[in-house]
Amino acid sequence: MSTSTPGEKETPNEKKEWYIALRSETADLIAASILILGSSWYIIQAMGFPTRGSAWVQAHTFPIGIGILAILSAIALGFFAIRRILTRQRLEVIEIHKPLIVFFGLVCTLAYAMVLNWLGFYLTSAIFTMVFGYVAGIRKLWALFALTLGFLAFTKLIFEMTLGTPLPTGAW
Amino acid sequence: MIDGLLLGFYALMTLDVILALFLGIAIGYIVGALPGLTSSVGMAVLLPFTFSMDPVAAMVMLVAIYVAGDYAAAIPAILVNAPGQPAAAITAFDGFPMRMNGEAGKALTLSILGSGFGAFTSTLLLIVSAAGLAHIALSFGPAEYFALSLLGLALVTSLASGSMTRAVIGLVIGLMIVTIGLDPVSGTQRYVFHRGLLEGVPFLPALIGLFALSEVFMMLERSLKSSGERIHSLPSPWKSMSMIYPFGKTMGRSSIIGFLIGVVPGAGATIASLVSYSVAKRLSKKPETFGSGNPEGVVASETANNAAGPGALAPLLSLGIPGSASAAILIGALMIHGINPGPMLFARNPEIPYAIFVSLLIGLPMMMLIGLLGARFWVQITRLNPALIATVVTSICLLGSYTYDNNILSVWVAVVAGILGYVLRKLDIHPAPIILALVLGSMMESNLRRGLRVSGDEFSYFISQPVSAIILFCAFAVFILPLGQSLISVFRDRKPIQDTR
Amino acid sequence: MTSTILFGSIARHTCKLVPPAVVGAMTLGAGLHASFSYAADDYPNKPVRYLLHVSPGGGTDVLARQMASELEQILGQPFVVENRPGGQTGVQLASIVNAAPDGYTIGSTTATHIAVMNSVFDEYSLDSVDWIAGLVTDPPVMVVHDSVPFDSLEELVEEVKANPGQYTVSGTVDGSTGHIAWAMFAEAAGITEEEVRYVPYDSQGDSVTANVGGHVPIGMAWTGITRDHVEAGNLRVLGVLSEDRVSAYPDAPTFTEAGYDVDPSWQQFRGIIGPKGIPDDVKEKLAGALERVTQTEDYIEYIESSNLNSRFMGPEEFTEFVERQNEIVAEWVERLDLDE
Numbered sequence A: 001m002s003t004s005t006p007g008e009k010e011t012p013n014e015k016k017e018w019y020i021a022l023r024s025e026t027a028d029l030i031a032a033s034i035l036i037l038g039s040s041w042y043i044i045q046a047m048g049f050p051t052r053g054s055a056w057v058q059a060h061t062f063p064i065g066i067g068i069l070a071i072l073s074a075i076a077l078g079f080f081a082i083r084r085i086l087t088r089q090r091l092e093v094i095e096i097h098k099p100l101i102v103f104f105g106l107v108c109t110l111a112y113a114m115v116l117n118w119l120g121f122y123l124t125s126a127i128f129t130m131v132f133g134y135v136a137g138i139r140k141l142w143a144l145f146a147l148t149l150g151f152l153a154f155t156k157l158i159f160e161m162t163l164g165t166p167l168p169t170g171a172w
Numbered sequence B: 001m002i003d004g005l006l007l008g009f010y011a012l013m014t015l016d017v018i019l020a021l022f023l024g025i026a027i028g029y030i031v032g033a034l035p036g037l038t039s040s041v042g043m044a045v046l047l048p049f050t051f052s053m054d055p056v057a058a059m060v061m062l063v064a065i066y067v068a069g070d071y072a073a074a075i076p077a078i079l080v081n082a083p084g085q086p087a088a089a090i091t092a093f094d095g096f097p098m099r100m101n102g103e104a105g106k107a108l109t110l111s112i113l114g115s116g117f118g119a120f121t122s123t124l125l126l127i128v129s130a131a132g133l134a135h136i137a138l139s140f141g142p143a144e145y146f147a148l149s150l151l152g153l154a155l156v157t158s159l160a161s162g163s164m165t166r167a168v169i170g171l172v173i174g175l176m177i178v179t180i181g182l183d184p185v186s187g188t189q190r191y192v193f194h195r196g197l198l199e200g201v202p203f204l205p206a207l208i209g210l211f212a213l214s215e216v217f218m219m220l221e222r223s224l225k226s227s228g229e230r231i232h233s234l235p236s237p238w239k240s241m242s243m244i245y246p247f248g249k250t251m252g253r254s255s256i257i258g259f260l261i262g263v264v265p266g267a268g269a270t271i272a273s274l275v276s277y278s279v280a281k282r283l284s285k286k287p288e289t290f291g292s293g294n295p296e297g298v299v300a301s302e303t304a305n306n307a308a309g310p311g312a313l314a315p316l317l318s319l320g321i322p323g324s325a326s327a328a329i330l331i332g333a334l335m336i337h338g339i340n341p342g343p344m345l346f347a348r349n350p351e352i353p354y355a356i357f358v359s360l361l362i363g364l365p366m367m368m369l370i371g372l373l374g375a376r377f378w379v380q381i382t383r384l385n386p387a388l389i390a391t392v393v394t395s396i397c398l399l400g401s402y403t404y405d406n407n408i409l410s411v412w413v414a415v416v417a418g419i420l421g422y423v424l425r426k427l428d429i430h431p432a433p434i435i436l437a438l439v440l441g442s443m444m445e446s447n448l449r450r451g452l453r454v455s456g457d458e459f460s461y462f463i464s465q466p467v468s469a470i471i472l473f474c475a476f477a478v479f480i481l482p483l484g485q486s487l488i489s490v491f492r493d494r495k496p497i498q499d500t501r
Numbered sequence C: 001m002t003s004t005i006l007f008g009s010i011a012r013h014t015c016k017l018v019p020p021a022v023v024g025a026m027t028l029g030a031g032l033h034a035s036f037s038y039a040a041d042d043y044p045n046k047p048v049r050y051l052l053h054v055s056p057g058g059g060t061d062v063l064a065r066q067m068a069s070e071l072e073q074i075l076g077q078p079f080v081v082e083n084r085p086g087g088q089t090g091v092q093l094a095s096i097v098n099a100a101p102d103g104y105t106i107g108s109t110t111a112t113h114i115a116v117m118n119s120v121f122d123e124y125s126l127d128s129v130d131w132i133a134g135l136v137t138d139p140p141v142m143v144v145h146d147s148v149p150f151d152s153l154e155e156l157v158e159e160v161k162a163n164p165g166q167y168t169v170s171g172t173v174d175g176s177t178g179h180i181a182w183a184m185f186a187e188a189a190g191i192t193e194e195e196v197r198y199v200p201y202d203s204q205g206d207s208v209t210a211n212v213g214g215h216v217p218i219g220m221a222w223t224g225i226t227r228d229h230v231e232a233g234n235l236r237v238l239g240v241l242s243e244d245r246v247s248a249y250p251d252a253p254t255f256t257e258a259g260y261d262v263d264p265s266w267q268q269f270r271g272i273i274g275p276k277g278i279p280d281d282v283k284e285k286l287a288g289a290l291e292r293v294t295q296t297e298d299y300i301e302y303i304e305s306s307n308l309n310s311r312f313m314g315p316e317e318f319t320e321f322v323e324r325q326n327e328i329v330a331e332w333v334e335r336l337d338l339d340e
Helices: A024-047 A061-086 A099-119 A121-136 A141-162 B002-012 B015-033 B039-050 B055-072 B074-080 B088-100 B104-139 B142-159 B164-178 B203-222 B237-263 B268-283 B295-319 B325-336 B351-383 B386-405 B408-426 B431-455 B466-491 C002-017 C019-035 C059-075 C087-097 C111-119 C153-162 C177-189 C204-212 C223-231 C280-293 C297-305 C315-335
Strands: A019-023 A093-097 C048-052 C079-083 C105-110 C129-138 C140-145 C167-172 C196-201 C218-222 C235-240 C268-275 C309-313
Touching: A019 A024, A024 A061, A024 A093, A024 B164, A061 B164, A061 B431, A093 A099, A093 B203, A099 A121, A099 B203, A099 B386, A099 B408, A121 A141, A121 B203, A121 B386, A141 B386, B002 B015, B002 B055, B002 B351, B015 B039, B015 B055, B015 B074, B015 B351, B039 B055, B039 B325, B039 C059, B055 B074, B055 B104, B055 B295, B055 B325, B055 B351, B074 B088, B074 B104, B074 B203, B074 B295, B074 B351, B088 B104, B088 B203, B088 B268, B088 B295, B088 B431, B104 B237, B104 B295, B104 B351, B104 C204, B142 B164, B142 B268, B142 B431, B142 B466, B164 B431, B203 B386, B203 B408, B203 B431, B237 B268, B237 B295, B268 B295, B268 B431, B295 B325, B295 B351, B325 C059, B325 C297, B386 B408, B408 B431, B431 C196, C048 C059, C048 C087, C059 C079, C059 C105, C059 C129, C059 C280, C059 C297, C087 C105, C087 C111, C087 C129, C087 C268, C105 C111, C105 C129, C111 C268, C111 C315, C129 C280, C129 C315, C140 C153, C140 C177, C140 C204, C140 C223, C153 C235, C167 C177, C167 C204, C177 C196, C177 C218, C177 C315, C196 C204, C204 C218, C204 C223, C204 C235, C218 C223, C223 C235, C268 C280, C268 C315, C280 C315, C297 C309, C309 C315
Parallel strands: C048 C079, C048 C105, C167 C196, C167 C218
Antiparallel strands: A019 A093, C105 C268, C129 C268, C129 C309, C140 C218, C140 C235
16 A cells, blocks of 8 residues: 555645655654564563463463564664665655645544533534544534534434434533 | 245235335335434334234335445445445445546446346355255355455455555554454453444444545645536446346356355455455456446456355245354244244245345336346436535545444544544555455454354364365465565566555 | 553553442442332332443343343343453443442352452452342262273372373463362372373363363363264363252262262352342342243253253352352462462
């Protein structure tokens, strides 16, 4: 799966578009370091699991094995990245287009999870669908309203009425 | 057996039962296509409605939901890279790239043709061999399950189209996630940060997040405008049947693989898809095109995973052993009608298994017709404004993860998995290995430990049984061969094939 | 990895989000029931939530849904079944404990609840909930694969002692009802862990399948799940852990009859619980309705076809029953070194 779709960023009426670019080797090295740190923590946690009886394979054996495999694969990732840098292979770049929109999209979904219990399902979904739709690029107000109403009606009909799902009602 | 099938036809020839069959297919089609709902969820929520139905009608309806739901999971996998079930994650591997190439119609048509063909062939195999195959189901002990899960994990590393290192990283991330919760053997708490995670990270929300939500974030990046993408026109349903021909061999092979693996309880559709996909890739003249929109990948995966469905009915009907979550619900449904599914089912209530056989034989062509007509409708979705698709998919995904177990924690899991999936995609790490590790990881660990308890800590137990020894050898070969090749290439100081992006 | 760290922080967030609402509902509910003592007269006057600790589709779920429709006919208000699976009953327990004790929230319970109250949850004990009624018990049964060369508990003990390490016994996860039943028997018979190893499976169904397949020759299971396999000749029953012989296996002796001193009150069970502090009259009314359900034809038919053992217990009897279960669990969790 390629991370960028070539050609799109050159559409004439979107000249001003900016995007984040990161050298793939740098990204790989960062990822490898995070993976090594995370795996070390993971292994240390595993060592604290209680052991029972004399069995060879205990509750901690499998996690420790996975942790070691993770560290090895992270080292491989880092090794290949350094090797690519040293051999000066063609420069590869990870591009994040429309970073602000992606960021707002992420924030919207996080906010959804945070307020779901407080506001209840219907209010949260109504706000979410409209805001997310706007962020995603639906600019016509009537379309946003229609979409939201349609989705809520669908939920009411299929999930609440037919399937009897207890949707969160909110704190008030 | 002919008597039995006639009995089945006779039982089926009432308006109620035909109606139940049709209703089941329609419901299965809908629940399968919605992310967050699976055929087993659909069956479970409809279970109370079947209490008052005639047992044959109830079973026919539930079985129809079962097969139609398994098929429909491929639709969102192809259209928005959001597989409705783990097995469809492998369909998404080639199905979604096909859709991005403007071949959504072809991918959808091939998926329904493969599904129908696979399920139908598998049903025929089921009818002739249900009783005999029970022994395969029973012969799988801890050693064989361990070997099978190891083979599955090894295949995951080989099915990745790009770098093997990245596939392994995906795998270990999945394996790390799967160790969260109570350990399946000794009940020790591992990495339980929240009470809700005691039974592990909820699977379906993780699947939704890693695939669907991360894909939505990718969609946000791509464009705000209508894609205006060109759609290849679809032939009529009858003509589209001819699309089977170039894939005849693949379908035949995948059906048999799917059926045989489906018979093993608990192994199921995911491993069937994996094996079938890998075999197709190995035998292909152009293995490098797999993963970037090769229709054969869609056919291999869909045929096998739908062939596994009827296969899973063999141990259920002959021994009362549920081979999958859906099969377990069928058992519940039978018990509510006072029928105990077990080794005595064929002797005591022959009308039940035979009605199921006949309803599959009649229902599957019906399902194919609905699917082929549906493909023409679904393909229109690709014409819609991507912003609209992104919004609707996200809303349904968040709702779907909540309704998975009526718990907000599941929404959190989906959202976090979505962000994780997005970051990993940026690093060119595909979500499929993570999901497959979630399916196979605990199967591998618990059977390893169980096997060691059975044998008294003797590792030789795993290679002393012929079936597990053969499977372990295959797993070893699958894993070692590409690793050896890439190591050699590293030392020859060529461009490493292991890490091409 | 990073994901696990993230899960951790999120988990704490959700914790913070829940309480205010719940505490409010709780105090409100508690206040109401204290001031209106005639609660039972018009109970129930609104739908009752019936929370299950299992996913839709399994045996407990099916039984609960059937009960709910019968209860609605008797009490005239809908009993709305909600599945709250996950967290080893923790998700459902939290919902019940935090609900108002007014009889409008009830939940399913099985032996698992007692096990987790002892070994997993520090914050929950038997006193965290009201034990409203017991419905079904299912005695532990010892089965063996048809090929083993012994046909009674006594011969089994002889055989495994003569061949230490040759035999294994299957059940579900360490510390489960079946594991404790086996441990109690093993102690009474003087069998050590080295002589017969215990092999845990993910579910009782998997465990019985392993017995039928001969991978594990001995199994601790229940009557319901083994009956057809016994009838088909795949498995044999050597003994039953209960006070009297069970109707499903009239020829199988109880452990006591066979000469092994194992406490027969150790049973798998299903019942109904509610938040702590439900007024006695409401509890009685609910229990009365449940008792009527257990006398309906549909219910009796279901219990028979599932090979369960119908045993209705009112609030007091059920509370005593679970207290005894709890003593056994507490003792064995410690002896098997399962506490963390």
